[in-house]
Amino acid sequence: MAAAPSEEDLKVYALSQKYTEEATKRLRPELDDQFVNLKDAGEPRVRALSDDLWADHAALNARELVKDGSRYKFVILGGGLGGQLLAVRLIEAGLVKGAGDLLIIDIAGGFGGTWYWNRYPGLHCDVESYTYMPLLEETGYVPKFKYAPGYEILEHAERIATQWNLNDKALFRSKITAATWGEEKSLWSLDVIESRGPGEEERKLKIQADYFISANGILAVPQAPRVDGLASFAGQMFHTARWDYSITGGSQENPQLTGLEGKRVGILGTGATAIQSVPHLAKFAKELYVFQRTPSAVYERGQRPTDLEKWESKIAYKKGWQKERMENFALYCCGAPTDQPNMVDDEWTKLPGLRGQTGTPLFDLIQPTPEGIGAHIARLLKWNIPCGEKAHARVDAIVKDPETAAKLKAWYPVWCKRPTYNDEYLPTFNLPNVHLIDTDGKGVDSATERGLVVAGKEYPLDVLVLGTGFRSPLEGNGCPSVKMGVKIHGRGGRSFEEKWNTQGATTLYGTATSGFPNLFFMSPIQNGTAANWLHSCSVWTDNIVATIAKAESRVGDGSRPVVEVTVAGEEGWAGVMMQHAAAFAALSGCTPGYGNASGAFGGMPKDQAEMLKAARMAIWSFGIVSFTKLLEDYRAEGSLQGVEVTPVAA
Structure with a gap:
């Protein structure tokens, strides 16, 4: 005879019924x-609500123009904190040497990404500033509060740009509309439109790049x-x-x-x-x-000013403190066993239900059966x-x-x-x-x-x-090129979007895909993620930069590498991700929102093929610290398994 349900079981059942009822009433067919x-x-009036209110057009127009036909080693899409972090890591790795090696392109009028655009009253980061604001250790900056206001984060973006000389490596008020891989020269050809401000004619540019890397955020x-x-x-x-x-x-x-x-x-x-x-x-x-x-x-x-004595004695007191603090925060958010004290000790770290979103090492792979998922x-x-x-x-x-x-x-x-x-x-x-x-x-x-x-x-x-938010990062089935707003065509003219929609999510470690050489992107799909977006970006950035650096070291003088994920490599990783998919089955019953494309990812797949394709969109289910260890072990092994490096003439 089956045991009678406990009081907790009855509460779970009642809550699940209430959650389903509330989610259903909000679900719209469109x-x-x-x-x-x-x-x-x-409507022009509604369209005008997206205009840039902050760009200093006179100052930007007075800058030296990026020349049509220019070639760069690296072109980064996105001048937010993630794009800046990527640029800094490329510079620190010695991969950016001359002025023509790096160009950052952003539609905004300056650095900062979401912190450039969002300037509403009361704006603060919801994650502790000591773990969120990148490169604090390198800049030596001390945030004024535990949760930094938006204007302080924007100032930090400008600080990063100044310290690493990024201002003369940026093309603002510009969008990349298309990216095409050229087989003959093994270069990316980028179609760029630069706005010059009210009353000025736009400039259309063709720019070539050895590497094209997207770091354009998720809510843009x-x-x-x-x-x-x-x-x-x-x-x-x-x-x-x-x-x-x-x-x-x-x-x-x-x-x-x-x-x-x-x-x-x-x-x-x-x-x-x-x-x-x-x-x-x-x-x-x-x-x-x-x-x-x-x-x-x-x-x-629980906002409070930074305690300078505590900052010096318990927070920024040793080399590598920020990475340690980020990982400590992530461990507590996902409930990972650790003997470390709770360094951040805020509400984020005291919500065990977050494990449904971040994953957790507290359980093994979930069996994709009704019993296992239930x-x-x-x-x-x-x-x-x-x-x-x-x-x-x-x-x-x-x-x-x-x-x-x-x-x-x-x-x-x-x-x-x-x-x-x-x-x-x-x-x-x-x-x-x-x-x-x-x-x-x-x-x-x-x-x-x-x-x-x-x-x-x-x-x-x-x-x-x-206050109606942003386009869902899952628009276009989460396809990175859709998220970028760029029509990307790789080898043989194949469309990135067509590949993604035909095969489903297909990457190696969430940052590259076969048939699109020297293209890297930042996407949570098939990746490890954290509640702290900049922690995720730092992990992805380290792997992208390390992969490029290893590839560069393999080619001799007078050559440069073409770096491409193999089909076997990406399909093998897709298989791993499919094993992690069942851990996030609870997301399918969520209230419609940008996290599930307003409910598009809430229904049951129509058939097995669709179900398998949906499973490929999973993330690593054991938490980002576990994922970081996987990538560090991969890099330490040194063979770049799943990646092919081909030398071509420089």
């Missing part, structure tokens, strides 16, 4: 098509929901990724939003951006309406119970109105949406001028000239803020 990328919007293209009538709204409107201080007043450093005084302000969206910006909007708006489809789980942040999901849900209860209890303890508190509670596992950390957001809903407009998962009905309509009721607004 999936990611319910959003439009601002830059691709049909702002989007808006396809709300009927949005362009007709007569008030002022902007997206949080292009915060317009000419409308609100103030600045990122001094968020005195006096331009909102006496105005009715609406913010659409309650993700991480709204969690940080809503408290500032509430201080100045006459009335603030927060339009919510899905609430965020909001945990304590038992695994049940275990994850048990780990998630204290995470959900902690977030809900915090809402009840802070928000005074029970009805509002109930609507602010997130009903999905912590691995489904990135948790948020803030000490000001929840208390904001106790203010008399702040109104939560919960849409019960449906979103707003429409927009009018006067405001937004929810459940048939119009809410008049003077200012509308779109």
